[in-house]
Amino acid sequence: MWSVVQWGALIPDEINLGTMYRLNTYPLIHTGFFHALLNALALTPLLERFEAEHGTLTSIALFVGPLSTFPAGIYLLIEKVILHSNTSVVGSSIWVFLLLGSEAIRTYKSNPHFSLGPYKIPTWTSPLFACVVLSILVSNVSFLGHLCAILIGYLFGLGYLKFLVPPEKILRWIEGKLNLLGRLPHYISVDQKTFGRYGVLPSSNNAANGNNGTPMNFLGTNQRLDDNSRRTYISENALLPGQVHAYFTGSEQNIFRGYKQELQTLLNEGRKAEDQEAEVEVTPAASNKVHSILQAAGLKVATQKYEYTSAGITHQGENIYGIIHAPRGDATEAIVLVAAWKTADDELNLKGVTLALTLARYFKRWSLWSKDIIFLFTPDSKTGTQAWIDAYHDLHPESVQPLPLKSGALQGAVVIEYPFEHHFQKLHIVYDGVNGQLPNLDLFNTAVAIAGGQMGIGANLQEMWEHNDSYEARLQTMMRGMTKQGLGYATGAHSSFMPYHIDAITLQPKGEGWEDEMALGRTIESMCRSLNNLLEHLHQSFFFYLLMHSNRFVSIGTYLPSAMLIAGNFTIMAIALWMRTGYYPESKPDTPAGEKSKSEKTSKTGAQKIEKAVKVNETALPERLMALPLTLVTGLHLLGLVPLWTFNNIFHQYFTTATYIFVVVDIVLPLFLAALLSNGLGVSKPIIPQQYHLIKSFALLLLGLSLSTLATLNFSLSFMIGLLCAPLSFIGRLQGPAALRYGVSSLGLVLLNLLSPPIVLLGVCWYTGVSVETVLTQAAFGWDVWGMWTQVVVWCVWWPAWLIGCVQLGSSIF
């Protein structure tokens, strides 16, 4: 039977003068349908491009002729003369690789390297990679044939084979004679060819990085941060920040001054009788005035009393709020503007409150509001908004009054602060929420865009007053953000909104400049207009991000792996330990020795028997003694509830003492537990090393599990705890001579104690200069009022894991 493959394939042994046709026929012949199909798929785009660049006639001439013959020639030369073998080749993949080779050369000319970490890889090697990968993935592939094709491709790409192109004169003649242009539908004539004008587009990172080398070759540059972060952008198109003119100027300032004078007078009158300490407290008279001003401006006004008790301190106050009903609106959506009498830094926010009042009167005149606007005046920044927002959702405790007046679903909140008399320079945007929750990035971006772009004020974040966009400044901004997020406390009146999925920020004027309260008012007016545009709840942009500058952020996809890797290390270690407890490595030398000494008393035959039994045991899998480790790990985690309760419920004056007591407990408790364990808790036999491994395995498993879950909720907290717990993976019960063991484990215990929760707390307090009592009072307040759960992570995740680590280390002493 005559086979076309047999007839046309390039078989080295069959080549002679009469069968030279094979040098040109082999690319056209394929062994099967799929072979042909795949080759056609790969070839079509490449060849089409080639045709577009060189013209149809030239392409046909080249590919039927020299571009088939040349690779075949080289192949034959190598295969027959050098390798002395006889592998036949067939198929058009030779053209594919030839074209890839020539393309790669052209890419190389415009873009010589691509970087993989610190390595520069020349781009011309890419067809070689493709060739190798193909040879690995697909069987029966001629590696040598492809290499030859790539070689010819390189030569063609470099222009050494230009002489093969038939002269244009001849081509024109053929074209004219046959009227190809008229007959063939997609014919590309000699004059239409582009000579590669739409070849590889110049890549932008080539020229820019010219002197810099590869971008990732060294640490500590902005370049590296640029690669892992993105510029902020407004994702929700409806916001249109700064697209409207703000009219809050002119005589509104007179009214502002009038209101301010009025409130100032009332505050001073109220204070004369009282002592000077309560300088920032609002007086009832001023509070009533706010009520009457809002009412006079035509708002619906209501009040709400509340009271909270935490760590023996009672916080009480009265919220006043007024609602501007959206004209034509139907109370389905609302925006909140908050002005607390006391700012987050405990200063009197007189100008902020006055500004909110003036804005309320001014906003009432506008008919364009699609959402209700709620003006909320709280006595302070810590409790007031929390009480109000809880009651708004009917989730308030007994001590908080329900709200008599409500509106629709809250879409956003802006907190206004202006706690000084002079003009300001820049706006400081505070955005952190309770438990590390963040507002939608779009809200922050809107504030930055309006402050910077429309008002020309400029925005700061994370108390970075001077941000020169350098590597250090960016890193510092990010670290501050992470610290706040990790600690999870409320950074302002806006923080309480976040648990209810209401995006909120605080605008704080800072510095001395020439921006007055009206500029702040216009910023807020513009923000309200943007929020008013919203058709849907803010959802487009990021909720998980780390900001490093007001216009640059890291998204969760980039930063999350770091915390996950740290958390994963504990899990992997736990699994490794679990696997190890399945073998006998440690118990093997011990058991025979112990058994032997006993058995020697009986008889030799008995000893042999036991030896046999031990051998039988070795082949079987050992049983894991899990009762004690499980009980211990569970028990110690439950023990964490004791400090959790203590530090949230005792009176604030005892916090310092309690901390020091706890330091002592942390030193004694592990040693005590270790001693108990070495004696088998007095009830059972001394515990064996397998059980120590199991204890550690369970503890690390729980830690890894908790931290990886936590990383998705509060990345920074998980990251910080993960770092502090990192040593726990590597410590365990020590083996070896007693002296060394004692020395190393004592040193280890001391070092480990330095990483215990109370010592870390003391260390941080010492470093920042804040008293322990303040920190713990704040923490207890957060627990009671804000629903902050940082403590749970500390006492029920970190502390038990740390304790078990210490017990492990301590057990080597006993």
Add this chain to the structure above:
Amino acid sequence: MTTFGLLSLLLTLAVTLWSSTASASSDYHEQLFLQPLPQSSLLASFNFRSNTSQQAFDNQHFRYFPRALGQILQHVHTKELHLRFTTGRWDAESWGPRPWGGSKEGGTGVELWAWIDAPDDDEAFGKWIALTQSLSGLFCASLNFVDSTRTTRPVVSFEPTGDHQDVDGLHLLHGTLPGEVVCTENLTPFLKLLPCKGKAGISTLFDGHKLFDAAWQSMSVDMRPICTSDGDCVVQIEQTIDMVLDVERSKRPRSNPIPRPLSNELLACDTSKPYNSEDNCFPLEKGADAAWSISEVFGRTLTGVCPLTGSDGTQEHSVCLRVPHEKQVFITEGSTEIKKEDGFTRCFDPAPAQPFDLSIPEQTVDIPVPREEPILYAERTIVGHGQERGGMRIIFGNPSNTTAVDFILFESLPWFLRPYIHTLQATITGRDGIPTEIAASDLVTSTFYRPAIDRERGTQLEIALSVPAASTVTLTYDFEKAILRYTEYPPDANRGFNVAPAVIRILNVENSAPVYIRSTSLLLPLPTPDFSMPYNVIILTSTVIALAFGTVFNILVRRVVSVDEAAALGAQSLKGRLLGKLVAIRDRFRSKETKVE
């Protein structure tokens, strides 16, 4: 005490209409009623009413009755129809009771209910769908979206207002579209139904800009048959537009509608303040109501009277105003003013074919129009937080010190809001402000509950309640939020889903005109997927497949056979022969000696 009707005139009118025995077979009336409300608001209430004899209607002899609507109604056998377009909310605290006792307004958006003559429920529903589709086209509203999930069959909340011979054969169907935005596109077809079509009479005042800039506005179309005792029937169509205009805002010229800050000289400051100076101003809010005139507020004057009015000779004044008699009112020359005996109402008859204007200067009066208290305050909000559950809280306040209020609360909830009726709880708060929790059954006298079926119909809940005098009742119940299918989310899924306003029908009003209150509509946030997720999943899956495919394909396809086995394959067993055939077929496709490129 039943302080029925703040706008007693309107209500009286409503009552007379209710029990009217229309003598004329064909007539047309129109009336504009103006009343200044507190906080510089102005209520403008337009009423257009015409009667056509039943015979003329049946024979399609339309004169005042709009043919477009009449033919639709005849086609779908609708005997009585009520259609409402409403935006904004009525501020009962400042403005008092609603015009027409709330019977001529609907919930936010579009509301439609009709009595359809049909032999059974299914046929009635078929006609109802035909009706909604036709009205959708007629009024340029999305009424065609009133499907089975938005249709309810109220049992006690609505009663036919017309006189029907065969009440048993009529089916009441009720549908709402709380999310529908009412705009000029609905006003234009509405005006076209009027005999004078906005060319003469009070309908000339309709200007889309002013009408839809109102703080609250409601358009209604009512059709009903009215019969005398001797069996003489007329078909009545009544169209009303009620709106509350903010006088300050409406007076702004269209060339400069932006409320820019006033210049310093124009600021009204409290000069008694010690700090009052050129740049310190404590603003003085106005005591008296602002001056206004029709041309300022509506942007145009009233053009004469519609020549078709009052063909039957009954005297009804086309413009009425409710201000104290001592207040000065200036009117255009040629029109007449009639003061009513109650001391607060006066009516005007504009001269035909002449522009009519009316202006009221700023003036403090000794006896203001008495402010009436609504019978009941109602507020409904969603409470709770989270993607899974929530709660509904409805507060009813009874301002009366003596009378308890009986009413029916009608809720039609979408199917994806699943209420737990067993969690229905009531708290009663007296004037002392101490809340007492009581069993809901103590207040609820009867309940009609039709549970929802997913994707088929919504929940229908009608509760008959009673609120004791001088107390506030808070009714709460919990609900669960259903998770919708991926394709069921609207394009603006994150906005939330509209829940139709509750309808409250107050029962113990001494006359027969029904009094209705509607709560505001609600926005229910449902668990919404991240819609970019599928995209991420596709990318991830493609990558995994791309990586895995090559290797897996190779492993699956390649067979490793030793030489002996290959020979053994050719054995004479059936399996061997089959395999041999397979190998032969395979070899045909793949040349053994040839390497594939």
